Amino acid sequence: MTQETRHFPETPDVVVIGAGIVGLACAWSAIRDGASVTVVDRDFEGDRTSYGNAGGIAVTESTPISVHGLYWKAMKWLCDPLGPLALDWKHLPAALPWFMEFQRAGNRTRFREISLALANLNSRVYDDIVPMFQDVGYMNHFYQRGALTVYETDEAFAADQPEWNFKRELGVRWRAMSADEVRECEPSLAHVFRKGVFLEDWAHIGDPKLLVTRLRDRVRQLGAQFVTGAVRALDPSDALVPAAVLESGVRVKGRQIVVATGAWSAELAQSIGDRVLLDSERGYNTTLPSHGVNLSREVIFAERKFVATPLDIGVRIGGAAEFAGLKAPPNYKRSDALLTLGKKFLPGINDSGAVKWMGHRPATPDSLPVIGRSPKVSSVIYAFGHGHLGLTQSATTGALIADILTERSSKIDLTPYAISRFSK
Ligand SMILES: Cc1cc2nc3c(=O)[nH]c(=O)nc-3n(C[C@H](O)[C@H](O)[C@H](O)COP(=O)(O)OP(=O)(O)OC[C@H]3O[C@@H](n4cnc5c(N)ncnc54)[C@H](O)[C@@H]3O)c2cc1C
Numbered sequence: 001m002t003q004e005t006r007h008f009p010e011t012p013d014v015v016v017i018g019a020g021i022v023g024l025a026c027a028w029s030a031i032r033d034g035a036s037v038t039v040v041d042r043d044f045e046g047d048r049t050s051y052g053n054a055g056g057i058a059v060t061e062s063t064p065i066s067v068h069g070l071y072w073k074a075m076k077w078l079c080d081p082l083g084p085l086a087l088d089w090k091h092l093p094a095a096l097p098w099f100m101e102f103q104r105a106g107n108r109t110r111f112r113e114i115s116l117a118l119a120n121l122n123s124r125v126y127d128d129i130v131p132m133f134q135d136v137g138y139m140n141h142f143y144q145r146g147a148l149t150v151y152e153t154d155e156a157f158a159a160d161q162p163e164w165n166f167k168r169e170l171g172v173r174w175r176a177m178s179a180d181e182v183r184e185c186e187p188s189l190a191h192v193f194r195k196g197v198f199l200e201d202w203a204h205i206g207d208p209k210l211l212v213t214r215l216r217d218r219v220r221q222l223g224a225q226f227v228t229g230a231v232r233a234l235d236p237s238d239a240l241v242p243a244a245v246l247e248s249g250v251r252v253k254g255r256q257i258v259v260a261t262g263a264w265s266a267e268l269a270q271s272i273g274d275r276v277l278l279d280s281e282r283g284y285n286t287t288l289p290s291h292g293v294n295l296s297r298e299v300i301f302a303e304r305k306f307v308a309t310p311l312d313i314g315v316r317i318g319g320a321a322e323f324a325g326l327k328a329p330p331n332y333k334r335s336d337a338l339l340t341l342g343k344k345f346l347p348g349i350n351d352s353g354a355v356k357w358m359g360h361r362p363a364t365p366d367s368l369p370v371i372g373r374s375p376k377v378s379s380v381i382y383a384f385g386h387g388h389l390g391l392t393q394s395a396t397t398g399a400l401i402a403d404i405l406t407e408r409s410s411k412i413d414l415t416p417y418a419i420s421r422f423s424k
Contacts, residue, residue, distance in 0.1 A: 011253050011255060012035075012036040012037055012225065012254045012255070013030070013036045013255050014030045014035045014036070014037045014038070014254055014255070014257070014258060014405060015037075015038045015040060015253070015254030015258070016030070016038070016040070016258045016260055017040045017041075017244055017257065017258065017261055017268065018259070018260035018261040018262060018264075018265075018384070019040075019044055019048075019212075019216060019226075020050040020260065020261075020390070021050035021208070021211065021212055021215070021390060022384065022386060022390055022393075022394050022397055022398075023041070023258070023260030023261070024039070024216055024219055025132065025397060025398030026258050026398045027039050027219045027224055027258075027398075028132060028135075028219050028222070028398055029398035029401060030258075030401070031219065031222045031223060031224060033402045035405065036223070037223075037224045038224065038226075038227055038252060038254060039219065039224050039225070039226050039227070040226075040229060040244055040246075040252055041228065042228070042229060042231075043228070044216065044228060047357075047359075048212070048262070049262050049263065049359040049360050049390065050390065050394075051208055051359070052208065052209070052359045053208050053359065053390070053391055054204075054285065054307050054309045054316055054318055055204045055205045055206070055298075055309045055316065055391070056147065056202065056203075056204050056307070056309060056391070056392065057126075057142075057202065057204060057391065058147075058392050059122040059123075059125045059126070059201050059202065059203075059392060060122070060147075060167065060173075060199045060202055061122070061389060061392070062115055062118040062119040062167060062170045062171075063111070063114075063115045063163060063166065063167065063170075064105050064106070064114045064115065064368075065102075065363075065387070065388070066102045066103065066105040066111070067111065067163065068106050068108060068111065069106075082336075084304070084305035084306070084319060084321065085321050085322075086320070086321070086322040086324070086331075086334070087323045088323065088324035088325070088328060091323055094325065095279055095323055095325075097277060098278075099365070101277050101365035101366065101422075102366075105365055105366040105367065110366070114366050114367060114416070115166070115170055116416075117416035117417065118368065118389075119172075120413070121369075121393050121396055121412070122393070123171060124396055125393065125396050128396040128398070128399045129394070129395040129396070130142075131395075132394075132398070133211075135218060136214040136215050136218045137214060138205070141205050141211070142203065142205055142206075143205070143297070145203070145204070146198055146199055146200040146203075146297055147198075147202035147297050147298040147299070147300060148197070148199070148297060148298075149196060149197040149199065150189065150193040150195075150299060151193060151196065151197075151302050151303065152192055152193060152194060152302075153303065154194050156302055156303050157194065157195040157197075157302075164197060172199070172201070173199070173200050174198060174199050175200075176195065176196070176197055177195065177196035177197065178195070179191075179193060179194050179195065179196075182195070182196035185198065185296075186295060186296065186297070186299060187294065188294045188346055188347075189299065189345060189346065190345045190346070190347050192345070202298065204298045204309050205311075205391070206312030207311055207312050207313050208391060210312075211391075227252055229247065229250060229252075230247045231245065231247075231252075231261070231268060232245050232247050233267075233268065233271035234257060234259070234268055234271050234272050234377070234380060236272055236376075236377040236379065236380065238253075239377075239379070240255070241253045241254070241255065242254070242256075242379045244257060255379065257380050258383055259383065261384060262362040262384055262390070263278065263280040263326060263361065263363075263384075264326065264360075265278060265362065265384035265385065266278040269374070272376050272377045273376045274375070274376055274382075274419050274423075275419075275423050276370060276385070276419055277364060277365050277422050278362060278363065278364055278370075278385055279325075279363050279365075280323075280326050280362070280363065281323065281360075281363035281387065282320070282321070282322040282324060282330075282360055282361070283319065283320055283321065283322070283358070283359055283361055284318055284319070284320045284322070284330070284332070284334040284356070284357065284358050285316050285319070285335060285338065285356075285357050286316070286317050286318065286335045286336075286338060286339045286342070286355065286356050286357070287313060287314045287316045287317075287354065287355045288314045288315045288316075288339075288342075288349060288350065288351050288353070288354050289313060289314035289353045289354075289355075290314070290350050290352050290353055291314055291315040291349050291350055291351075292348065292349065293315065293349050295308060295315060295346070297310070298310075301341070304319075304341050304345075305319050306318060306319030306320070306338050306342070308345075315346070315349065317338050317339055317341070317342035317346075318335075318338055319338055320337075320338060321361075322334065326360060330358035331358075332358070334358075335356040335358070336356075339354065361388060362384050362387060362390065363387040363388075364385040364387065367387055368385070368416055369384065369385045369386045369387070369389075369417055370382045370383070370384055370385040370419050371383055371397055371400055371404075371414060371417040372404065372414050372418045373404060374419065375418075375419070375420050375423075381401060381404055381405065383397050383398075383401050400414065
């Protein structure tokens with residue numbers, strides 16, 4: 001167990017479990033509100049989902065993954081072993097309730113409700129994330145250059161129009177581009193794209209791992225105590241001072257506990273009787289440090305379901321959604337398949353020194369994060385389940401958790417993010 005020597009209250013106001021981007025953003029916000037904070041992680045330096053993501057500040061992603069009619073496309077994708085969607089059939093029995101709820105999330109009424117809740121979070125992302133970037137000295141790795149979605153066929157572009165129009169209703173700014181405009185916008189792309197959609201409010205960062213490292217250092221500098229250990233369960237038997245119980249048996253106590261353990265959060269919620277549907281939606285990418293192409297902004301390849309982001313550390317080509325649980329080893333053939341697509345659409349890209357990676361998106365079936373107090377133990381607060389948008393919504397989640405910790409009323413209605421939605 002690692003402990004700092006500076007003066008620190010025996011029982012901190014807040015224990016944050018999980019030092020990914022979400023947990024650290026919660027710790028950062030709580031400290032700035034004047035709370036004493038202990039952060040617990042099983043491995044502060046180890047790889048985590050927040051290190052290897054695509055780096056997109058994807059504020060325009062305000063519709064759930066489960067869209068009407070996706071099931072038929074999904075069936076087709078599942079037939080391709082290295083396609084955009086994969087399921088390890090051994091994982092199916094465990095994941096079945098998740099998939100059933102996923103299907104429900106695509107019905108028209110629910111789709112609309114979820115979209116409004118996502119748009120509410122996304123609409124305040126920059127108000128929360130820019131001050132955090134400023135405070136940790138990250139502004140020179142923050143690129144507000146928009147993003148470009150590209151289409152190989154007019155049919156796919158036309159098929160997506162209802163969703164784009166609905167996004168416009170939600171406040172998303174976008175404009176359609178012709179083939180020539182796409183070429184002008186990103187000249188390194190292969191000349192095969194018939195249409196594009198430019199998303200001016202999207203941004204990207206230079207290196208997600210560097211951001212986590214800077215934020216962790218800043219949180220420590222602001223006075224947080226760091227405890228290394230895997231949390232096995234929560235123990236609320238002392239209502240005033242609940243504890244996080246480590247595998248070693250050590251109890252880390254605080255007046256309030258924030259659970260921000262990403263894709264690993266369901267077990268901790270269960271340990272106090274809260275049910276949640278959470279699965280790992282495993283994603284893959286390859287980072288090309290010597291790429292040799294000129295890309296200015298993130299590009300989303302609409303039909304192939306992958307993205308390319310020009311990070312400071314190289315072009316990162318990634319995507320895929322693989323459901324195989326938390327323990328199955330990575331299948332890096334998926335990174336290879338994505339790289340093959342990248343080479344096709346970014347001709348001449350150099351793959352020497354390529355680094356492959358897999359991470360666990362903490363996915364709820366309705367694409368909404370879990371943010372709010374436990375209905376069972378009011379001193380436990382949840383901040384997990386951000387799926388594809390954990391980087392984007394990190395600082396906003398931190399700000400909302402700070403509101404909850406201090407009993408301040410939040411600027412947005414938090415009901416849609418409550419864990420109790422999984423018990424209905
Ligand atoms: C391929 C890919 C691309 C992505 N692209 C984007 C993107 O462009 N934009 C975006 O916004 N999001 C993106 N995401 C999603 C984003 O990366 C995640 O939503 C986000 O990183 C989740 O952060 P987190 O802090 O909740 O979880 P994590 O980063 O996984 O952190 C969880 C932490 O909890 C710790 N932990 C877990 N269990 C325990 C325990 N029992 N005891 C102690 N510690 C524990 C872990 O060690 C870890 O440090 C992408 C994800 C993937 C996989």
